[in-house]
Amino acid sequence: MSNVPANLKYADSHEWILDQGDGTVTIGITDHAQALLGDLVFVELPEVGAQLTAGDECGVVESVKAASDIYAPVSGEVIEINHALEDSPELVNSDPYAAGWIFKLKLDSTAELTGLLTANAYSELVAAEA
């Protein structure tokens, strides 16, 4: 079974969102998503300064076999990206919720966070997909 930490919010496109409480969020892909993709060999990161709208394609995770888009789960400006993934994309597989984070956003509006899935709702979505 995949790991779905209770303290995070989720998007149905399989990103997780950690609310830092200061108007910024950290975003990555879920344990379920990394397991589906298999061993990652390349992560195309968004650019710092990019202004994203919820639903925008903003990066790509590629495993040996497949490429999958990363979507912005909420709107905001990219303020930091995880450069460690440029040389070690496998961090997304081994530690998807910590060392494998992908980018940080400065939120346009914290109100958008309420539209995201809770851990329970995301777990149900994953179970329904299986």
Added chain:
Amino acid sequence: MQRTPFYQKHLDAGAKMVDFAGWEMPIHYGSQLQEHKQVRSDAGMFDVSHMVVLDLQGAEAKPYLLKLLANNVDKLKESGKALYSCMLNEQGGVIDDLIVYYLSDTAYRIVVNAGTREKDLAWMRQQLQGFDATLTERSDLAMLAVQGPNARAKVFSLMPADEIAIAELLKPFYGAQIGSWFIARTGYTGEDGFEMMFPAEQAEKVWDALVGAGIPPIGLGARDTLRLEAGMNLYGTDMDETTSALTSGLGWTIAWEPANRDFIGRQALEAEKAVGVQQKFVGLVLEGKGVLRSHMKVTCEAGEGEITSGTFSPSLGLAIALARVPVACGEQCSIEIRGKLYPAKVVKPVFVRQGQSVLS
């Protein structure tokens, strides 16, 4: 969906199963990258029982194959010798690629792809009309490939001395019947090893013995990255009925001599050569980071081409691909990835052999 005799063993080993040509097959058992490295550095086994084993027997088996295959079975003089060949249609397109083992002038064993089973059998039976020979499908056999630098030694550790004596003498691309088994020093990884066919009822026992000898199972995912690194074509991806063998890196498998051997597809290929072959089959190495995939557009000074198979090479840590490009394409090209152009080097279509990079 069909299952091989190893189906339960795959599940027990934690395989992620996928549909491959109508068969439930393992894509990996946890980590495709680790499985790839296991084969390059030690040994691993592949369930290839979905592939189709055919026995051809009869007084006219040889004249039949001389017509059916683009490579020349008359090269085969020693029992057990294998030959890689294309089976072409009249237009010179590739119906399938296959391996034929010579047992005698009246007995051959042929292994064709699983995904092309129905059309291959229909074509082969149609062409068989008028020849005194019979074609028998050996679905009673299971097939495993054991590949890697330590593969042969590990297989020997399980064999009685009299069988080792036979198997040890097998040169690359030779096979031998040993009791109810057929063992050949062939494979699809660029590593040393064996492909072994044996009665399906022995499958689980053989699997357990090989695992016990330190040969873990490897999924189809790693099989694909291993063959691509070795520069070996994949049917349906690198060539098919709409592509000529001459633009698929398979010219070396066409036996033009003797000139009077009228194999199927010969006239079309000769006509293609007469007007000049327009494309060539090359290897590509991406210079930056990323992953190459099939159908990506390749642009060079001489024009445009297309990637037929692409991947990330676990052995090299680089993106590599096989591609069909204009004949005049030089040493550099660009590849379009998600709308942007990235530089790549054009190389011979082989990247890794016996664990070593062959890139200069």
